[in-house]
Amino acid sequence: MSVTHAMWDMGHTSLRTLAVVAFVLLAGCSGFGPGGDAASPTTSPAPTQTPATTETPGSTTSSDAEPGEPSYPEGWSAAGVENATVALDTHYRAALTGPSTTVRYRSRQVDTGDGPANETTLDMAYETETGRLYASIRGRDDHREVFLQDGTFSQWSVRNETLVGQSNAEFYRVAQSIDRRVLLSQLLLYELEHERTVERNGTTAFVYDVTGVHDNTVSNTYGAGTNGSGTVVVAADGRILELETTVTYTGGTLRYRYEHTCLGETAVETPGWVREG
Numbered sequence: 001m002s003v004t005h006a007m008w009d010m011g012h013t014s015l016r017t018l019a020v021v022a023f024v025l026l027a028g029c030s031g032f033g034p035g036g037d038a039a040s041p042t043t044s045p046a047p048t049q050t051p052a053t054t055e056t057p058g059s060t061t062s063s064d065a066e067p068g069e070p071s072y073p074e075g076w077s078a079a080g081v082e083n084a085t086v087a088l089d090t091h092y093r094a095a096l097t098g099p100s101t102t103v104r105y106r107s108r109q110v111d112t113g114d115g116p117a118n119e120t121t122l123d124m125a126y127e128t129e130t131g132r133l134y135a136s137i138r139g140r141d142d143h144r145e146v147f148l149q150d151g152t153f154s155q156w157s158v159r160n161e162t163l164v165g166q167s168n169a170e171f172y173r174v175a176q177s178i179d180r181r182v183l184l185s186q187l188l189l190y191e192l193e194h195e196r197t198v199e200r201n202g203t204t205a206f207v208y209d210v211t212g213v214h215d216n217t218v219s220n221t222y223g224a225g226t227n228g229s230g231t232v233v234v235a236a237d238g239r240i241l242e243l244e245t246t247v248t249y250t251g252g253t254l255r256y257r258y259e260h261t262c263l264g265e266t267a268v269e270t271p272g273w274v275r276e277g
Helices: 013-026 084-097 171-177 180-187 272-276
Strands: 101-109 119-127 132-138 143-149 152-157 162-168 190-200 203-213 217-219 223-235 240-249 252-261
Touching: 084 171, 084 180, 132 171, 143 171, 143 272, 180 240, 180 252, 190 223, 203 240
Parallel strands: none
Antiparallel strands: 101 119, 101 252, 119 132, 132 143, 143 152, 152 162, 190 203, 203 223, 217 223, 223 240, 240 252
């Protein structure tokens, strides 16, 4: 499966060193992006310019809030995602500010009867202070691990027990490239409504109810989206803390979960294949 350049070209020639990341996500792990089990609208409900890589922290709060209304993060409103590209950049700006984080993603088909369920998982940990990152990406046909330390990005094939790639890379680019495509497809998928405001990790967070999916949502694997339910939790700084949803397509029902946990308490361990290599 080839990389869709309109989704992945972030406007920096140095990102060519991260072509291996795109290969990890797309070779056998088709759940990462609209070509697999995460659908995307055929006509986006938000501007769809190529996502730009976030480089430096900055203000993430919208200045357009009316007096007495919550001040939503940039790209968000009471009606959910106003601009998916801006919301995504706001998320990464907050995440890259720190602290260390554990990221988990899972998509699973839930109506397979006695047959095997299609499932894609991501387990990632990174330290913004040290620039260390580890991720395990398991798809239908492949299982890869990646590790970044001291600017060296390495890939490991778990199935073949082989080092399959190594290159120089910058932490902030790798941290965004791993889950950017799947997260963008999720932001483009749902009709949302701000339901309540809560406290999470010592900060304000907005809880959105999923009221449906956009009418033009289509998955290449599962067909047209017909219904959706669940919740999305976004911190005041724009970090997407939690997404737990169920989406029904004409060809199947999938359950998605994405979360950021252990903020400030995540430590990246060196994988055994790095120590032994």
